[in-house]
Amino acid sequence: MQSESRGTQAAPVRARLSVVIPAHQEEGVVGRCLDAFWPDLRDEAQVVVVANGCTDRTAEVARARAGVGVVELAEGSKRLALDAGDLAVAAYPRIYLDADVVVTAAALRAVADVLRGPGPRAAAPRVHFVVDGRPWLIRAFYAAYSSIPYTTQGLVGLGLYGVSADGRARFGSFPDVTSDDLFVQRTFGDDERVVVEDHRFQVETPRTMRSLLAVRTRTAQGNSELAGSGEKAHGPSTGRTVGALARRALRDPSTLPAAVVYTVVVLLARLRARTTPASWHRDDSTR
Numbered sequence: 001m002q003s004e005s006r007g008t009q010a011a012p013v014r015a016r017l018s019v020v021i022p023a024h025q026e027e028g029v030v031g032r033c034l035d036a037f038w039p040d041l042r043d044e045a046q047v048v049v050v051a052n053g054c055t056d057r058t059a060e061v062a063r064a065r066a067g068v069g070v071v072e073l074a075e076g077s078k079r080l081a082l083d084a085g086d087l088a089v090a091a092y093p094r095i096y097l098d099a100d101v102v103v104t105a106a107a108l109r110a111v112a113d114v115l116r117g118p119g120p121r122a123a124a125p126r127v128h129f130v131v132d133g134r135p136w137l138i139r140a141f142y143a144a145y146s147s148i149p150y151t152t153q154g155l156v157g158l159g160l161y162g163v164s165a166d167g168r169a170r171f172g173s174f175p176d177v178t179s180d181d182l183f184v185q186r187t188f189g190d191d192e193r194v195v196v197e198d199h200r201f202q203v204e205t206p207r208t209m210r211s212l213l214a215v216r217t218r219t220a221q222g223n224s225e226l227a228g229s230g231e232k233a234h235g236p237s238t239g240r241t242v243g244a245l246a247r248r249a250l251r252d253p254s255t256l257p258a259a260v261v262y263t264v265v266v267l268l269a270r271l272r273a274r275t276t277p278a279s280w281h282r283d284d285s286t287r
Contacts, residue, residue, distance in 0.1 A: 014044075015044060015045055015046045015089075015090070015091035016044045016045065016091060016112065017044070017045050017046075017091055017092070017093050017094070017095060017108065017109075017112040017162075018045065018046040018047070018048075018089035018090065018091040018092065018093075018094045018095065019037075019041075019045055019046070019047040019048070019089075019094075019095045019096075019097055019108065020048055020050065020082065020085030020086065020088075020089060020094065020095070020096050020097070021033065021034075021047070021048070021049045021050065021062075021085070021096075021097050021098070021099050022050050022052060022078050022081035022082055022085065022096075022098070022099070023049050023050065023051050023052070023054070023058050023062070023081070023099040024051075024052050024053050024054060024058075024076050024078070024081075025053070025054055025055070025056050025058060025076075025287075026051075026054075026056075026058045026099035026100065026287070027054075027056040027057040027058045027060075027061050028287045029099055029100040029286075029287055030049060030058055030061050030062050030099040031061045031062075031064075031065075032102060033097070033098075033099050033100065033101060033102060033103075034047070034049075034062065034065050034068060035065070036102045036103060036104060037103055037104055037105040037107075037108055038065055038067075038068060038105075039105075040104075040105035040106075041105040041108060041109070042066075042067045044109075045091070045108070046069070046088075046089040046090065046091050047067070047068050047069065048068070048069035048070070048071060048085050048088040048089055049062035049068060049069070049070050049071070049099070050070075050071045050072075050073060050081035050082075050084050050085045050088070051070065051071070051072045051073070052072075052073040052075060052076050052077055052078070052080060052081040052084075053073065053074065053075055053076020053077065054072070054076075058099075059072050069088055069089075071084050071085065071088050078180060079173075079174045079175070079176055079177070079180070082096065082174045082180060083173050083174055086168075092115075092164060092165040092168065093111070093112045093115035093116065093162050093163065093164050093165070094162065094163055094165075094168055095108055095111060095112070095160065095161070095162040096160070096161055096162070096163075096180070096181075096184075097159070097160050098159035098160065100159070100203075100204060100286065100287065101159040101160050101201055101202065101203060102201065102202040102204075103125065103160060103199075103200075103201035103202070104199070106199065107125045107196070107199035107200065107201060108162075110125070110196045110198065110199050111123045111124060111125060111162040111196055111199075112162065114194050114196055115162055115163065115164040115167070116164070119191070119192070120164065120167075120192060120193070120194040121163060121164050121166055121167030121170065121188050121192040121193070122156045122161055122162065122163050122164075122167050122184060122185075122187075122188045122192060122193045122194070123156060123161070123162050123193065123194040123195070123196060124155065124156040124157070124160050124161045124162060124195060124196065124201070125160065125195070125196045125199035125200050125201045126195055126196070126197055126199070126200050126201075127151070127155060127158050127159075127160075127200070127201060127203055128200040128201065128202050128203070129142045129145070129146060129203055129205050130202050130203065130204050130205055131205050133207075134205055134206075134207060135207075135208075135209070137209055137212075137261055138205055138206060138207070138208075138209065138212055140257060140258040140261040140262070141212060141258070141261050141262050141265055142205055143255070143258040144245060144255070144258040144259050144261065144262035145262060147244070147245070147248060147255070148241045148244055148245065148262075149240050149241060149244050150241060153190070154190050154193040154194070154195060155185065155193075155195060156181075156184065156185055156188075156193050156194075156195070157179075157181030157182060157184060157185045158181060158203055159181065159201070159203050160201050161181055161184050161185075163184070167188065167192070170187055170188070171187060177222060177225040177226055178218055178221045178222035178225055179218070179219060179221075179222025179223070179225070179226065182219075182222050182223065182226060183226060186226060204286040205286075206285050206286065207285035207286060208285045210285075211284060211285040211286075212265065213265065213268060213269055213272065214284075216265055216266060216268075216269035217269045217272045217273050217276070219269065220266075220269045220270045220272070220273035221273045224273060224274075242263070245259040245262065245263070246259070
């Protein structure tokens, strides 16, 4: 696999953390992602964008931000991009960030500070799902999703997670699975994951049901891959998720419609995951 590194490399003399951003066809969002934190973090962090399989201006947009390192890979592969990003930076703690996420420098510093402590191995700010202007079905899905144990109890994925040096030493190269964030979530136990409650990062939710199903199909494929890989699973199970939604609906019947929407979408996504070949399912409605 050939890769090419161009532009000014992100290598502050005394970097206190690293940020790796894998990016596939992300010219429409990677600038927004970088501009949210890079101006306030450039003197203390190594940041590299790994443009993988891109035929658009992703690398050019990232390279326009002075000090941001850029690595280009011919193949579109998030796994290869994550590994290439690891090779391009040196500082710990290390934060892995999807190119469509919006997060502040203060939030990234807070995550890094937590990971310098003696206990936590993985950390992230609290996720905030942006649902403004979305159809009711999508708002209902995320209302339920935001309430399930997976989201509320030690979630360190969904587009942003940080690991300490000891945490990153827990595994070698990233595994060849669809969902790297779920892999990291399941690699660490409840007592090793920390959510930094005072800070948030924003995830744009899909604008159409078609895009939502694409995202959830990718998630279902990632779950299946991890289930068959023999990786030890930490975190809430499907049974706990269904039980939590049912108990919530019993306490507050107004949440029942959202629970039904969530359940139907997840079941449809699982069906699609079994009947369609693995592919790069993602939300193109917000790009």
